[in-house]
Amino acid sequence: MYNFKISSVVNDYDVSFVDTFSTILTEILLEGDVIIIDSKVRKLYSKQLDTILAQVKHIIIDANEKQKSYQGLIPIIEELINGGFRKNHRLIAIGGGITQDITAFISSIMYRGVDWIFFPTTLLAQGDSCIGSKTSINFGEFKNQVGGFYPPRHIFIDLLFLETLSDLDLKSGLGEMCHYFIVAGKDDFNRYKNEYLLALKDKKILSGIINRSLEIKKGYIEVDEFDKNIRQVFNYGHSFGHAIESLTDYRIPHGIAVSYGMDMANFISVKLGYITEDIRNEIRELLEKIWQGTNLDDISLDRFKTALSKDKKNVGTELRLILNKGYGEIFKKAMTMDDQFSQWLDEYFANELKNK
Numbered sequence: 001m002y003n004f005k006i007s008s009v010v011n012d013y014d015v016s017f018v019d020t021f022s023t024i025l026t027e028i029l030l031e032g033d034v035i036i037i038d039s040k041v042r043k044l045y046s047k048q049l050d051t052i053l054a055q056v057k058h059i060i061i062d063a064n065e066k067q068k069s070y071q072g073l074i075p076i077i078e079e080l081i082n083g084g085f086r087k088n089h090r091l092i093a094i095g096g097g098i099t100q101d102i103t104a105f106i107s108s109i110m111y112r113g114v115d116w117i118f119f120p121t122t123l124l125a126q127g128d129s130c131i132g133s134k135t136s137i138n139f140g141e142f143k144n145q146v147g148g149f150y151p152p153r154h155i156f157i158d159l160l161f162l163e164t165l166s167d168l169d170l171k172s173g174l175g176e177m178c179h180y181f182i183v184a185g186k187d188d189f190n191r192y193k194n195e196y197l198l199a200l201k202d203k204k205i206l207s208g209i210i211n212r213s214l215e216i217k218k219g220y221i222e223v224d225e226f227d228k229n230i231r232q233v234f235n236y237g238h239s240f241g242h243a244i245e246s247l248t249d250y251r252i253p254h255g256i257a258v259s260y261g262m263d264m265a266n267f268i269s270v271k272l273g274y275i276t277e278d279i280r281n282e283i284r285e286l287l288e289k290i291w292q293g294t295n296l297d298d299i300s301l302d303r304f305k306t307a308l309s310k311d312k313k314n315v316g317t318e319l320r321l322i323l324n325k326g327y328g329e330i331f332k333k334a335m336t337m338d339d340q341f342s343q344w345l346d347e348y349f350a351n352e353l354k355n356k
Contacts, residue, residue, distance in 0.1 A: 002211040006131055006151070007222045013151045015131065015214060017207060021119055021158035022048040025092070028117065028154075029056060034085055036076070036103045038063040038095030041121050044164050057083060063098040065250075069138045070146075073106060080110065087111040090153075096122035097129045101147070104135035108150035118152040121161040123173025124255055127210040128180075130155045132221045143246070145312070149226055157210065159203050168253060168293075170200060175255030175290040177213040179236045179262060182283065184216045185328035193286045233330040235313060236322040237261035243307035247299045259290040264348060269324040271344050279326060301349045309337055 002017045018024050022045075035058040042049060042060050059079055061067055093103035093116060100118060107116040120130045136147030162170065174196065181192035192209065199206040217234070224231040241261030244252050252260070266280040313320045318334045319341075325331060335341055 002207070004215070004218070006218055008133055008151050009225055010133060010149060010151055011153065013131075013153055013155065015155045015157065017157045017159075017211070019158065019160075021156060021160065022052065024156050024158075025052060025094075025119070029092075030090065032084075032086060032089035033057070033092055034059065034080060034083070034089065035092045035094060036061060036099060036106075037093075038099045038121065041095050041099075041161070045161075061095075061099065061102065063095050063102075065098070065138055065143070068098050068101055069140075073102065073137065076102070077106060077110070080106070085110070087114060090114060091116040092119070093117070093152075094119045094121060096120065096125045100125055100129060101135055101137060104150050104152070105137050105147060107152075108135060108148055113150070115153045118155045119161075120155065120157060123162055123165060123170055123210075124176050126157050126159075126162070127173055127177040127213045128217065130157070131214055131217060133225055134227070143242075159207055159210075162203075162206070167200070168256070171290050172253035172255035174199065174209075175259035175287075177209060177255075178286065178290065179234065179258060180213045180216040182262070182324070182327060183233055183236060183330045188212070188216070189283070189327055196286060196289060232313075232332055233322055235320075235332075236324070236330050237263075237265055239308060239311045239313060239319065239321055240264040242311060243304055244296065244299065247303055247307055248296070251298075252294055252296070256291050256294055259287045260296065263287050263352070265322060266324050267348050267352060268321070268341075268344060272323070274323060274325045279324075296353055299349075301346065304349070305337065305342065305345060 003015065005012055005014050033056065035053065035056055037058060037060055039060050039062050059076055061076065066072055091103050091107050091114065093099050100120065103116055107114050118130055120126045133149040133151040134147065135150050136144035139145040178192060181188040195205050195209060199209050220231045220234065237258040238261060241254070241258035244257040244260055245254060263284055266275065266283060269275045270277055270280050308319065311319065318336055321333055321335055322330060323333050
């Protein structure tokens with residue numbers, strides 16, 4: 001299986017692909033460890049977890065956006081302190097991205113930092129968010145406004161968890177990973193495009209895509225861990241995608257929203273003369289497979305423009321968009337929501353989203 005190490009300013013950490021997460025979990029547990037686990041995962045994998053959880057302190061959470069807030073974290077921290085959790089103890093997260101954020105954020109602030117370990121259970125977490133050190137929680141109605149960089153000590157990836165995901169969740173994970181393969185270059189994108197449908201059915205092929213996605217991301221985060229420079233190309237599709245997520249009240253999952261967002265970014269890139277329509281269509285052929293079965297019918301164009309103007313990556317009134325000059329040539333560009341840009345969005349919503 002695949003195994004590698006990530007270099008980090010905070011602490012280096014290992015990524016291991018494993019076959020039986022329950023065996024690994026039993027082997028690594030130390031006295032004082034506390035498991036933070038998504039309630040859905042706890043229920044789905046009770047057969048593997050019942051014996052372990054009966055002997056180990058654990059906190060079951062509802063992995064939702066409300067839980068991922070200051071108010072949502074208070075009872076978790078209180079339970080840790082009242083239960084005797086100490087600086088030399090560890091937190092072990094079992095869940096997806098929300099569980100990751102909650103555990104990482106608490107780990108970063110408890111006693112000025114305690115170690116944590118991660119068992120990602122969603123394709124989004126396994127193929128993307130598990131590495132990179134980012135941690136964030138919500139503040140009031142604003143998403144991911146508070147956080148920092150605090151990596152785990154070890155990440156264990158078991159594809160068994162993916163067997164209970166819906167097709168929509170699998171497509172969301174693959175949609176998120178897609179942008180890494182476009183950033184990496186033509187050969188990587190061709191591989192991804194050719195293997196996409198097979199990956200939905202074949203765990204061996206899917207594990208290879210997950211590993212390659214993490215390899216690509218590793219090359220950037222080890223140079224720009226704190227997202228100040230070249231790592232920002234991974235926001236490709238995300239400014240548009242985040243607007244779609246929020247305006248559909250997360251009916252459109254993150255990775256699928258990003259797949260729409262990448263097509264929007266490519267559409268703007270064509271308008272600016274950065275790529276040809278042929279390149280855009282090559283990529284769109286794949287993106288359409290990812291978002292197939294979804295639609296954006298409930299999104300108002302005016303509200304979309306407003307949401308885009310409030311993206312947290314903007315500087316003043318300028319949008320900070322990630323656009324496309326070709327495979328392996330993704331870059332950041334400052335743009336204003338002027339009449340021309342607004343007209344392009346009008347055109348996209350009028351003509352490019354039909355029959356989706």
